[in-house]
Amino acid sequence: VRFFKNLYKRFGFIILLFFLMSGFFNPSIAVFALICMMGPILLSLFKGRFWCGHLCPRGNFFDNVTSVFSNKKRVPWILRNIFVRALVCMGLLYYFINSLIKHWGNLQSVGMIFYKMIALTTIIGILLSVIFSERAWCHFCPMGSISAFVSLFRRGIYPLRVLPICIDCKLCAKVCPLSIKPYKYKGKDLIHPDCISCGNCMGICPKKAVMRRGN
Numbered sequence: 250v251r252f253f254k255n256l257y258k259r260f261g262f263i264i265l266l267f268f269l270m271s272g273f274f275n276p277s278i279a280v281f282a283l284i285c286m287m288g289p290i291l292l293s294l295f296k297g298r299f300w301c302g303h304l305c306p307r308g309n310f311f312d313n314v315t316s317v318f319s320n321k322k323r324v325p326w327i328l329r330n331i332f333v334r335a336l337v338c339m340g341l342l343y344y345f346i347n348s349l350i351k352h353w354g355n356l357q358s359v360g361m362i363f364y365k366m367i368a369l370t371t372i373i374g375i376l377l378s379v380i381f382s383e384r385a386w387c388h389f390c391p392m393g394s395i396s397a398f399v400s401l402f403r404r405g406i407y408p409l410r411v412l413p414i415c416i417d418c419k420l421c422a423k424v425c426p427l428s429i430k431p432y433k434y435k436g437k438d439l440i441h442p443d444c445i446s447c448g449n450c451m452g453i454c455p456k457k458a459v460m461r462r463g464n
């Protein structure tokens with residue numbers, strides 16, 4: 250199982266590339282994007298944004314491909330702002346539902362709606378990677394935002410805890426792809442709804458103050 254987990258972690262983005270190529274020639278294939286739209290939301294009730302950090306092919310693409318040429322700059326607050334996130338969510342959902350109603354019954358046209366959405370948002374994600382950091386898009390991705398909201402009602406334990414031995418060096422905040430400041434949770438569970446459980450903060454902490462509790 251560990252072998253396949255590592256394999257996916259390294260090469261999961263091939264699913265995105267396959268999707269973009271095959272959907273270009275046959276848009277009906279693009280309806281499979283529904284899995285990537287519903288998956289993160291359903292899982293978030295139990296594991297927060299785990300999907301974003303471990304299963305999303307586009308997130309994997311950002312981690313493995315765009316990270317190579319990313320600017321590694323902190324994502325500006327405006328892109329993390331709750332109102333901007335809500336606006337992006339509502340705008341894309343409005344476009345999506347409206348287009349679905351118009352083209353309902355025609356698989357090729359419905360597939361093309363999915364395809365356009367994924368292709369366009371991937372291009373935006375790549376551009377933001379270059380300007381800011383590789384996971385900049387994930388700060389306001391509609392599915393990520395909805396998952397973060399749903400995860401406020403999650404059941405079960407939180408996977409990470411920041412121990413009181415934290416010395417406030419703030420290195421953890423520097424490596425967090427979602428601009429979270431783990432040290433702010435000193436002595437508590439890391440309950441930030443945007444945490445994708447990537448473990449970067451654990452790896453960098455010189456005191457081993459970020460502890461995985463399992464989930």
Ligand code: SF4
Nearest residue numbers: 415416418419421454
């Ligand atoms: S890297 Fe570790 S010690 Fe430093 S601020 Fe973060 S949790 Fe605290």
Ligand code: SF4
Nearest residue numbers: 425444445447448450
């Ligand atoms: S670096 Fe830590 S706080 Fe940030 S997303 Fe990864 S696990 Fe969560």
